[in-house]
Amino acid sequence: MEFSESNINPGLHTDKLTQKYGGFKISIILQEGFLRISEIRDLDNTLRTFAISTFTNSEYSEKLRNVHEKILTGLPIGETLRKNGFNVIKKILAEFTIEIPKLFNSEPGVLITTGQLSEISCKDEIKEEFYVTVCEINCPTFLKLSDKHTYENQAISEKVYTHLKYAALDNYKFNLIK
Numbered sequence: 617m618e619f620s621e622s623n624i625n626p627g628l629h630t631d632k633l634t635q636k637y638g639g640f641k642i643s644i645i646l647q648e649g650f651l652r653i654s655e656i657r658d659l660d661n662t663l664r665t666f667a668i669s670t671f672t673n674s675e676y677s678e679k680l681r682n683v684h685e686k687i688l689t690g691l692p693i694g695e696t697l698r699k700n701g702f703n704v705i706k707k708i709l710a711e712f713t714i715e716i717p718k719l720f721n722s723e724p725g726v727l728i729t730t731g732q733l734s735e736i737s738c739k740d741e742i743k744e745e746f747y748v749t750v751c752e753i754n755c756p757t758f759l760k761l762s763d764k765h766t767y768e769n770q771a772i773s774e775k776v777y778t779h780l781k782y783a784a785l786d787n788y789k790f791n792l793i794k
Contacts, residue, residue: 628694628704629752630656633664640664644690666753669693672746680738680745693748694736702738709733714753730754 633640637658645653650673656665676684683700687693694704710733731753737746 628698628706629665629667629750630692630695633658637664640692642690642692647688647690662755664755668751670749672748674746676747677740677743677745679740679742680747684747693750697736697738697747702740705737705739705744707735707737709735709749 630640633656637660639659640656641659641661643655643657645655647653650671652667652669652671654667654669655663656667657663671684679700680702683697683702686700687696694706697704712731712733713728714731715728731751734750734752735746736748736750737744739745
């Protein structure tokens with residue numbers, strides 16, 4: 617993927633959720649070591665995004681380490697960095713589609729959703745630090761892959777979500793064993 621102004625600093629994911637749905641809430645499914653698996657729901661409790669975040673294992677500056685501790689309590693990443701004085705630099709590495717198997721799709725019609733892989737760095741008055749890589753899988757009506765596809769008005773079904781969550785957890789456990 618080539619990088620342009622549109623995929624470097626395209627805006628925070630949570631800003632887009634707030635703009636479209638009036639707000640959001642985050643539930644942490646797993647947070648262990650450098651891994652965080654979370655779900656982001658709108659204020660009506662509709663699942664909008666399933667996210668897998670991998671924090672860097674580098675030494676953070678004292679300021680970033682303090683903010684990181686806040687984020688580990690379940691706060692949104694980009695928004696928390698910004699509220700604590702960091703300029704957030706988001707670079708989209710890839711956009712992709714995911715075909716949802718019919719077995720896990722309880723909703724009629726939509727069998728494809730989108731996702732993106734991003735790197736987030738933060739910069740304060742002293743230095744810029746690479747912070748986290750995030751893979752976000754979106755509900756079909758939230759974000760579309762370059763508007764090339766059309767989707768019906770629905771969210772990720774609970775069956776799909778459960779499948780994604782357990783697939784991510786199984787992969788995490790497998791990698792721990794290796």
